[in-house]
Amino acid sequence: MAQCEFSYKGYNYKKNIREMSNSKRANDNIPGPTQEGVRPMEEYLQVLEEEKMHLRLDVDVQKLETEKLRKGKNKAEEDLKSLKTDYKKLRLSIRTAGLGKTSEQWCQEIREEKIKADRWERKFQEA
Template identity: 75%
Template sequence: MNLRLDVDVQKLEADKLRKGKNKAEEELDSLKTDYKKLRLSMRTTGLGKTLEQWQVQVRNKALKKRLSESQKEEGELKDRVVELEGSLRQRRSRNSVVELKVSLSKIEEMKGKIKGLKAALQNCDVRIEHLKAKEGRQNEQLSYFQNQVRDRDHVMGEAVVQIREIADHLQALAIQADTLSVKYEL
């Protein structure tokens, strides 16, 4: 914001300087013309000056004084422009330093965040490895339990078959016993 104001002030001062210079040059040209007329008039009329000639001479002196003042002001304005340009360069360099410091602090902050994220990533990797190992153990246990259930189902299936065979055999024995008991009773 200050830089813009400085630039605007510099532009205004430069414009003012240019206008003053142009006006001074116009007045100088007018003075030169009036001076030439005065010299010519003095030559033709001798040393006696008319009121008009005295007025021209007074006006010329006033214009010369204003020209001198304008040139002095122009020099002061040029010095001010140089001073403002130096100030502008200093502010720009200060702003650059401030921007660099801000950038460095942001970089350091990002480095800290990156370290934190790397640590979190390592923790996640460790947890993933732990969960994979746990999953492997659980899969082994599941397979073991499935095999046990299969074995138990097989044993129970054989037991059911044997129980049926025994039941059939007992039934056959019961029938034989009934037959024998009927035979012996008669």
């Protein structure tokens, strides 16, 4: 240190010298830019253009798939609406034809008709 060009020997002299020399060493250890891995700006732009084109194609494919799904959904909704209408018509026709009765209701109706038939038979036999 005696041969150093600094002639100042004040408060914290050694500490200041140490900090200055260490900071110089720390800056020397930082690697500078090399020309090995560096691509020209035109190559970067070309890569970006290619990526942009691929993204556009992906977006177009997604739009087509979305449109296809939307059409399928609309068709399914129309089919469901048509089925509901057909079901309502069928239920109405079953009700008007009397086919909507349960087996118990049919059995009850048959019993009532048998009772009526027996009553008429007795009336004819009495007469």
